[in-house]
Amino acid sequence: MKKLINDPDAVVREALEGIEAAHGERVRVVYDPMLIVRADAPVQGKVGIISGGGSGHEPMHGGFVGPGMLDAACPGEVFTSPTPDQMLEATKAVDGGAGVLHIVKNYTGDVLNFEMAADLAKGEDIEVEAVVTNDDVAVQDSLYTAGRRGVGITVLAEKICGAAADEGKSLAEVAELCRTVNGQGRSMGMALTPCITPGSGEPSFELADDEMEIGIGIHGEPGRYREQFSSAHDIVERMATAIVEDLPYESGDKVLAFVNGMGGTPLIELYIVYRELAKFLEGHGIAIERRLIGNYITSLEMAGCSITLLKLDDELTRLWDAPCDTPALRIG
Amino acid sequence: MKKLINDPDAVVREALEGIEAAHGERVRVVYDPMLIVRADAPVQGKVGIISGGGSGHEPMHGGFVGPGMLDAACPGEVFTSPTPDQMLEATKAVDGGAGVLHIVKNYTGDVLNFEMAADLAKGEDIEVEAVVTNDDVAVQDSLYTAGRRGVGITVLAEKICGAAADEGKSLAEVAELCRTVNGQGRSMGMALTPCITPGSGEPSFELADDEMEIGIGIHGEPGRYREQFSSAHDIVERMATAIVEDLPYESGDKVLAFVNGMGGTPLIELYIVYRELAKFLEGHGIAIERRLIGNYITSLEMAGCSITLLKLDDELTRLWDAPCDTPALRIG
Numbered sequence: 001m002k003k004l005i006n007d008p009d010a011v012v013r014e015a016l017e018g019i020e021a022a023h024g025e026r027v028r029v030v031y032d033p034m035l036i037v038r039a040d041a042p043v044q045g046k047v048g049i050i051s052g053g054g055s056g057h058e059p060m061h062g063g064f065v066g067p068g069m070l071d072a073a074c075p076g077e078v079f080t081s082p083t084p085d086q087m088l089e090a091t092k093a094v095d096g097g098a099g100v101l102h103i104v105k106n107y108t109g110d111v112l113n114f115e116m117a118a119d120l121a122k123g124e125d126i127e128v129e130a131v132v133t134n135d136d137v138a139v140q141d142s143l144y145t146a147g148r149r150g151v152g153i154t155v156l157a158e159k160i161c162g163a164a165a166d167e168g169k170s171l172a173e174v175a176e177l178c179r180t181v182n183g184q185g186r187s188m189g190m191a192l193t194p195c196i197t198p199g200s201g202e203p204s205f206e207l208a209d210d211e212m213e214i215g216i217g218i219h220g221e222p223g224r225y226r227e228q229f230s231s232a233h234d235i236v237e238r239m240a241t242a243i244v245e246d247l248p249y250e251s252g253d254k255v256l257a258f259v260n261g262m263g264g265t266p267l268i269e270l271y272i273v274y275r276e277l278a279k280f281l282e283g284h285g286i287a288i289e290r291r292l293i294g295n296y297i298t299s300l301e302m303a304g305c306s307i308t309l310l311k312l313d314d315e316l317t318r319l320w321d322a323p324c325d326t327p328a329l330r331i332g
Numbered sequence: 333m334k335k336l337i338n339d340p341d342a343v344v345r346e347a348l349e350g351i352e353a354a355h356g357e358r359v360r361v362v363y364d365p366m367l368i369v370r371a372d373a374p375v376q377g378k379v380g381i382i383s384g385g386g387s388g389h390e391p392m393h394g395g396f397v398g399p400g401m402l403d404a405a406c407p408g409e410v411f412t413s414p415t416p417d418q419m420l421e422a423t424k425a426v427d428g429g430a431g432v433l434h435i436v437k438n439y440t441g442d443v444l445n446f447e448m449a450a451d452l453a454k455g456e457d458i459e460v461e462a463v464v465t466n467d468d469v470a471v472q473d474s475l476y477t478a479g480r481r482g483v484g485i486t487v488l489a490e491k492i493c494g495a496a497a498d499e500g501k502s503l504a505e506v507a508e509l510c511r512t513v514n515g516q517g518r519s520m521g522m523a524l525t526p527c528i529t530p531g532s533g534e535p536s537f538e539l540a541d542d543e544m545e546i547g548i549g550i551h552g553e554p555g556r557y558r559e560q561f562s563s564a565h566d567i568v569e570r571m572a573t574a575i576v577e578d579l580p581y582e583s584g585d586k587v588l589a590f591v592n593g594m595g596g597t598p599l600i601e602l603y604i605v606y607r608e609l610a611k612f613l614e615g616h617g618i619a620i621e622r623r624l625i626g627n628y629i630t631s632l633e634m635a636g637c638s639i640t641l642l643k644l645d646d647e648l649t650r651l652w653d654a655p656c657d658t659p660a661l662r663i664g
Contacts, residue, residue, distance in 0.1 A: 002524040002544065004601035004637060006563045006608075011600065014564075018603030021610040022623050058599040078600075192334040212334065231338045232346075264596040266632045267390040268343065269336035271350030276338075278353040291354050295627075300598045303633060305336060330662045 001201040008198040012055045012077055019062060023327050027065050030093075033086040036062040037072040041094045047165040047174045048072070048094030051103040051158060052087060053110050054079040056197065057218055059328030060155060060297045068324030068331070069162035071100075078197050078300075079219045081109030087117030091126055099127030099171035103157055103178060105150030106134040129175035133157060135187045135308065137246040138215030138223050149217050152260050152308030153185030155296050156320075159329065163322035177319075181310060186246050188239040189306030190214045191262060192229065195299050204302075214238060218262075218299045218306075232269070236276035239307050244284060249309060251285030256292070256320060258308040263298035265305055270294065273305050290320055296328065333533040340530040344387045344409055351394060355659050359397050362425075365418040368394040369404040373426045379497040379506045380404070380426030383435040383490060384419060385442050386411040388529065389550055391660030392487060392629045400656025400663070401494035403432075410529050410632075411551045413441030419449030423458055431459035431503035435489055435510060437482030438466040461507035465489060467519045467640065469578040470547030470555050481549050484592050484640030485517030487628050488652075491661065495654035509651075513642060518578050520571040521638030522546040523594060524561065527631050536634075546570060550594075550631045550638075564601070568608035571639050576616060581641060583617030588624070588652060590640040595630035597637055602626065605637050622652055628660065 005011050012034065019036065020029035028037045042048060051061040052074025061073035071094035076082035091100045100121065104114045111132055118128040133150030142149055161178045169177070191213050194203040204220030207213060214235065215223025224242075249255060259274045261267070274293050281288055289312050297306070310316070323332030337343050344366065351368065352361035360369045374380060383393045384406030393405035403426035408414035423432045432453065436446045443464055450460040465482035474481055493510045501509070523545050526535040536552030539545060546567065547555025556574075581587065591606045593599070606625050613620055621644050629638070642648070655664030 002542070002561045002635070004524070004564045004567065004597060004605050006565050006604065011604065014607055015600045015603040018605070018607035018610070021620075022603070022606055022625055055600060056598070058603075063599070192336070210334070229334045232336045233338050235336065263598045264633055264635075265336060266388070266595045266630060267395070267627070268347045268387060268632070271347040271354070271390075272338070272343065273336050273350070274354055275346055275350035278350070288353075293354055295599070298598060300600070301596055301635060303334070303596075 001196050003198060005198055011198045012075055033083065033089055034075050035072055035086060035090050035093065036065045037090065037093045038065055041071050042096035044096045045098055046096050047098045047169065047171050048096060048100040049103065049161055049165055050074065050090045050094055050100060052082045053105050054081060056300045057297050063328030064158050064326045066324065066326035068166055068322060069158050069326045069329065078199060081107065081113050084113045084116040084120065087114055088120045091117060091121040091128060092124065095126045101161060101171060101174050101178065102128060102130040103154060103161065104130055104132045105154050106132045106147055107144045107149065108146060127171055129171055131175055131178040131182065133182045135182060135185045137186050137242050138188050142217055143221040144219065151189065151218055152187040152258055152297055152306050153182055153310065156185060156256060156258065156308065156310050157181040159324055160316060160319045162324060163319040166322065184311040185308060186243040187306055187308040188242050189216050189218065189304060190235060190239060191216045191302050191304035193264060193303040194220055195302040218297060220299065232272045233276050236273055236280060240277055240280045243307060243309055247311065249286050249311060254287045254289040254312045256290040256310040256312055257281065257288045258292045260297055260306045260308065261295040262302040262304040263295055264301040264303040270305060277307060289317060333528055335530060337530055343530045344407055365415065365421055366407050367404055367418060367422050367425065368397050369422065369425045370397055373403050374428035376428045377430055378428050379430045379501065379503050380428060380432040381435065381493055381497055382406065382422045382426055382432060384414045385437050386413060388632045389629050395660030396490050396658045398656065398658030400498055400654060401490050401658045401661065410531060413439065413445050416445045416448040416452065419446055420452045423449060423453045423460060424456065427458045433493060433503060433506050433510065434460060434462040435486060435493065436462055436464045437486050438464045438479055439476045439481065440478060459503055461503055463507055463510040463514065465514045467514060467517045469518050469574050470520050474549055475553040476551065483521060483550055484519040484590055484629055484638050485514055485642065488517060488588060488590065488640065488642050489513040491656055492648060492651045494656060495651040498654065516643040517640060518575045519638055519640040520574050521548050521550065521636060522567055522571060523548045523634050523636035525596060525635040526552055527634040550629060552631065564604045565608050568605055568612060572609055572612045575639060575641055579643065581618050581643060586619045586621040586644045588622040588642040588644055589613065589620045590624045592629055592638045592640065593627040594634040594636040595627055596633040596635040602637060609639060621649060
């Protein structure tokens with residue numbers, strides 16, 4: 001295992017120290033329990049928004065902490081759920097009196113721990129709502145999930161809900177918006193290579209030199225198909241077909257198209273994927289109104305990509321366009 | 333070779349089509365010869381700034397085309413210099429009457445072709461200045477270079493010169509500023525893995541499972557040392573020592589610290605590299621006033637990183653902070 005790390009057991013902590021060194025003017029990093037919090041949190045009167053999950057998916061979620069997006073993130077160890085005490089401390093740190101939204105990717109450990117944290121927060125008189133994202137159309141259940149996995153839509157939900165909270169919307173309204181975004185979003189991912197967690201030092205799965213896996217999860221969980229590598233065109237067509245048929249997205253729909261790199265895929269390839277996606281959607285009469293292309297929800301150094309579509313209306317488009325200023329995403 | 337592409341010979345063209353589909357409102361993509369140009373170019377009365385080089389280093393340079401940075405970029409085929417006719421067309425497309433600066437990374441093909449393009453542009457009564465960047469301290473000459481290679485400082489020079497051009501500075505002033513940035517900047521890179529060019533289908537070099545190469549170039553050109561992999565701490569110490577001793581950077585200096593990923597290294601590792609660099613510089617009394625962390629000048633899917641330092645003064649800091657709005661870098 002060759003990685004730019006020092007101690008496999010200290011990866012998350014040392015990366016947090018790097019984040020603090022780099023972005024200490026805009027975020028406050030806490031080490032026990034591990035948190036990344038907006039420097040100006042809590043914002044009085046604003047709904048607080050937190051998320052969290054295992055590390056190894058950077059920039060998600062810590063890179064999205066800042067004005068217009070998340071108020072705090074709880075990083076677990078690599079591919080490991082954060083603990084309820086992290087989530088409770090984050091909730092307390094961002095509560096400005098208007099309650100706190102928990103945006104939770106659907107993985108069993110995350111869901112259970114966020115539920116426990118919400119109960120504890122309510123015991124401290126903090127109003128909490130939780131929304132579980134489950135946009136991955138690849139598989140119904142998976143290694144770490146009952147029901148569909150929560151993936152790319154989480155990034156978009158964090159942005160859009162952050163904008164709504166900035167506008168002074170209530171907790172109930174922001175939570176309802178989050179459910180709407182999740183409900184109108186669908187994703188699918190694929191891998192050309194596995195990744196290696198620092199703790200294990202071993203590839204998360206095996207893929208032959210000519211194989212790919214379509215429908216994979218962000219921890220290398222098995223997907224729908226393992227088969228011979230084909231072309232960007234075929235890969236996009238299969239993933240986009242599964243996504244479009246699932247909601248379904250229909251001719252005349254306007255969407256945000258999100259082409260995400262898994263961490264080890266060069267940007268030049270992501271633009272080829274975007275080219276294929278744009279052609280596919282045009283062929284189906286679906287208009288791309290907004291787009292996001294890059295590494296936003298990754299799986300360490302895995303090579304591959306995911307596609308997320310979000311059906312837009314004027315309100316979602318307006319909230320997407322609202323300013324946000326985080327280390328990993330700036331809009332407006 | 334598994335890549336998210338269709339045809340190895342069409343990679344650059346198809347990626348350009350993706351860029352056009354994604355960013356067509358802000359850039360104009362030309363295919364013959366291949367160019368990415370600001371949609372509103374030429375800006376009358378402003379010095380135009382262009383750069384270019386082989387593809388495979390995305391987002392450099394095409395991702396930096398936009399207000400406050402480049403007016404146009406000339407992408408060559410992967411790891412292949414663009415041609416003089418591309419550079420001439422780019423020069424003509426961005427000349428708003430105040431002349432055009434060519435920012436050229438020091439690779440023999442790039443330098444010769446930009447020289448030829450400058451001569452041709454002068455024949456069409458366009459004033460041109462060229463500045464060759466050569467910030468890589470690793471090796472004196474290399475496979476593709478007489479003298480030092482031009483690497484990470486190029487990104488910073490494009491940003492800072494773009495700001496100066498926006499302020500109405502003259503061609504001579506912007507060119508002098510570019511020479512200052514290059515003169516006060518030093519870089520070094522390293523790789524954990526090779527990359528595979530789509531055309532060859534073969535790794536650019538071989539590295540054993542426990543080896544790394546320090547001082548490598550962005551095309552996998554040989555570096556200073558090939559040796560056993562150690563730790564992020566040791567790697568940063570060696571690279572930062574070579575950089576700091578070269579200028580030299582001294583106690584009391586203020587710098588912009590740029591930790592760049594080579595394409596296949598996850599962000600969590602880049603933050604550990606940044607942690608090490610921040611500690612190293614603090615130990616030398618050098619203050620990080622600004623920073624940039626991410627994949628900006630890459631080598632396809634190579635795993636590894638580079639470090640660039642730029643010695644700042646108030647003027648350079650002010651120009652760095654000025655707004656820029658490009659697909660890959662937004663400031664202000």
